[in-house]
Amino acid sequence: MNASAPIEPLIADPLPRRPTVGVDVGGIVVGGGGPVVVQSMTNTDTADVDATVAQVARLAQAGSEIVRITVDRDESAAAVPRIRERLLRLGHDVPLVGDFHYIGHKLLADHPGCAEALAKYRINPGNVGFKDKKDRQFVQIVETAIRYGKPVRIGVNWGSLDQELLTRLMDENSTLAQPLPARAVMREAIIRSAIYSAQLAEETGLPREKIILSAKVSNVQDLIAVYRDLSRRTDHAIHLGLTEAGMGSKGIVASSAAMGILLQEGIGDTIRVSLTPEPGGDRTREVQVAQEILQTMGFRQFIPIVAACPGCGRTTSTLFQELAETIQADIRAAMPEWRERYPGVEALSVAVMGCIVNGPGESKHADIGISLPGTAETPSAPVYVDGQKVATLRGPDIAGDFRVMVADYIERRFGRRDAAE
Numbered sequence: 001m002n003a004s005a006p007i008e009p010l011i012a013d014p015l016p017r018r019p020t021v022g023v024d025v026g027g028i029v030v031g032g033g034g035p036v037v038v039q040s041m042t043n044t045d046t047a048d049v050d051a052t053v054a055q056v057a058r059l060a061q062a063g064s065e066i067v068r069i070t071v072d073r074d075e076s077a078a079a080v081p082r083i084r085e086r087l088l089r090l091g092h093d094v095p096l097v098g099d100f101h102y103i104g105h106k107l108l109a110d111h112p113g114c115a116e117a118l119a120k121y122r123i124n125p126g127n128v129g130f131k132d133k134k135d136r137q138f139v140q141i142v143e144t145a146i147r148y149g150k151p152v153r154i155g156v157n158w159g160s161l162d163q164e165l166l167t168r169l170m171d172e173n174s175t176l177a178q179p180l181p182a183r184a185v186m187r188e189a190i191i192r193s194a195i196y197s198a199q200l201a202e203e204t205g206l207p208r209e210k211i212i213l214s215a216k217v218s219n220v221q222d223l224i225a226v227y228r229d230l231s232r233r234t235d236h237a238i239h240l241g242l243t244e245a246g247m248g249s250k251g252i253v254a255s256s257a258a259m260g261i262l263l264q265e266g267i268g269d270t271i272r273v274s275l276t277p278e279p280g281g282d283r284t285r286e287v288q289v290a291q292e293i294l295q296t297m298g299f300r301q302f303i304p305i306v307a308a309c310p311g312c313g314r315t316t317s318t319l320f321q322e323l324a325e326t327i328q329a330d331i332r333a334a335m336p337e338w339r340e341r342y343p344g345v346e347a348l349s350v351a352v353m354g355c356i357v358n359g360p361g362e363s364k365h366a367d368i369g370i371s372l373p374g375t376a377e378t379p380s381a382p383v384y385v386d387g388q389k390v391a392t393l394r395g396p397d398i399a400g401d402f403r404v405m406v407a408d409y410i411e412r413r414f415g416r417r418d419a420a421e
């Protein structure tokens with residue numbers, strides 16, 4: 001140990017973004033050096049126009065920049081133009097992506113309104129058709145995309161991997177002097193399926209700036225390995241996602257771990273966090289988690305962050321937890337309006353701390369912070385604004401008074417001058 005070693009400049013930045021060909025998805029650019037895009041997927045029956053419009057609107061309002069919907073039958077395909085029209089009337093111009101399986105070629109041919117209304121078609125090469133129909137039906141979808149000027153996402157999923165390709169690679173592997181482990185062969189099959197399908201789409205006439213690739217698996221280490229390899233072997237724009245991530249904290253942790261590592265290495269142009277919602281749970285949670293991954297890693301800013309201490313034996317009241325939660329909920333609820341009224345407000349940082357031991361230091365680092373009284377401390381709460389102590393709150397409504405101070409700070413710092421005049 002050497003406490004007096006000279007300070008070495010440490011690297012504390014992600015690797016440069018891997019160069020990819022940008023793809024315009026209904027006005028949102030994925031790849032090409034643009035910001036990492038957040039997307040989500042509905043879980044409504046697309047044929048139920050009311051339910052689907054309501055859920056897409058909620059996802060868009062929560063910040064989803066692209067929303068995918070299932071198009072699994074005639075009724076769903078017929079509903080797509082009406083869904084798009086209703087969303088536009090509500091002021092939501094969010095690009096809609098159609099998720100097709102097996103009969104996508106037929107649905108797109110039979111429902112030109114659907115082909116036109118969608119901003120992108122998602123094709124899974126593992127379930128586009130069987131045997132000789134597979135490439136034929138894949139090409140038919142690509143030809144429709146060319147006709148309507150739409151991009152496609154070629155989305156390989158290990159759960160529905162092209163079995164003929166996997167069997168062929170397994171057979172080839174078994175003849176090697178030193179066969180690779182089955183998991184490595186499976187990963188290679190996923191990557192080859194994506195690259196082969198992209199080549200077929202390009203040979204059919206779809207340019208590279210209309211193709212996004214994804215290769216999803218459910219194991220974190222496999223996902224990292226697959227995307228590292230895929231990104232070395234192609235410059236197509238990349239959609240990141242861990243499939244079947246799971247419920248609650250397990251899904252959040254697995255997605256954050258996998259995507260965090262890949263994003264840090266400059267891999268990934270758009271992300272979706274596939275969380276299994278609790279029964280009756282809020283679908284917008286996956287948008288919130290995706291935004292928080294990108295924001296906490298410093299890639300993008302979406303919403304002001306409330307830093308709160310974890311609490312310890314110094315805090316016997318729950319006041320600071322309640323205040324931190326209330327402030328975060330206030331901000332989340334107000335964000336759709338604040339985005340218009342207070343440009344730049346997403347960069348705001350707020351600190352809510354539980355006592356005066358570490359509280360003042362952390363509060364000074366935030367734009368606005370409060371240090372609530374811990375156990376046996378004087379019932380007063382110093383408030384810091386831009387690093388300076390500006391007030392000490394006392395009395396029965398410290399929380400209410402602090403909320404007013406946060407609102408005033410936002411108005412003063414982010415309010416449009418022209419609106420105030």
Ligand code: SF4
Nearest residue numbers: 309311312354355358
């Ligand atoms: S700020 Fe105070 S209450 Fe919060 S964790 Fe640190 S010592 Fe405990």
